[in-house]
Amino acid sequence: MSDIDLLAPMTEAAHEAGDFLRAAPVPAPATTWAEFTHNFEALDKPAADRLRARLSGLRPGAAWGEELGDTLPAHGEVWVVDAVDGAVQLLQDLPYWSVSVTLVRDLRPVATVLHSPVRGETYTAARGHGARLNGRLIEPSRKTELELALLATSQPPTVADQPDAVHAAGRSLSALLPHAGAVRNLGPTSWQVADAAGGRIDAFWEYGLDDVNLLGGSLVATEAGLRVTDIEGNPWQAGAASFITAPAALHDQLLKLLS
Secondary structure: OOOHHHHHHHHHHHHHHHHHHHOOOOOOOOOOHHHHHEEEEEEEEHHHHHHHHOOOOOOOOOHHHHOOOOOOOOHHHHHHEEEEHHHHHHHOOOOOOOEEEEEEOEEEEEEEEEOOOOOOOOEEEEEOEEEEOOOOEEEOOOOHHHHHHHEEEOOOOOOHHHHHHHHHHHHHHHHOOOOOOOEOOOOOOOHHHHHHHOOOEEEEEEEEOHHHHHHHHHHHHHHHHOEEEEOOOEOOOOOOEEEEEEEEHHHHHHHHOOO
């Protein structure tokens, strides 16, 4: 099965997991870490099990990303899956969450599906075949002036263990806030990157190691025609310590401000 042919069964798997999560009752917000972990696992594990049952047969030799920790193998195929991307929002009964499914080959994303059950929307992309939202090709923003731009950012879930990323994030806000139309954090990292690909957001940046959340979105962005680099301007790849995606006209301006 080719990478583009994988998108249909990947989409079915993401929709099944999303239907389960949307139908599940949301517990009251946790007041302790143990309670939060219990609430999260009660939703994440059955949703992840549904995804694994669907996906494993598509690529029997592919590894399962969550079993590999933070470091993906340099060679071979891996399913990078986040059944509840934006779990914090879901557990606060907010709508900003999604299901993320990406096949990675030799550290490069080759097929991805990002599904928002609340919005009823699904981004899909396969390398070399463009990016789509609910089946329609997408294209990024055509803005050229930062003062009109809606920028978005986020932080890795492990940012507390990455002090350099914390400091860089603070500096970047100070650098961009005076020049941008607005800066927001609008939920799951992967979905925000995809929304940049679809022109809803004009650019997205982040500091820190965050491969699981960036691999799928980076493919959607690349296939939609955005520039996808690190803050130094080098092509982004797994293991990079920063990420930025924007149309060329905005990308150059952002890099100058961030440097």
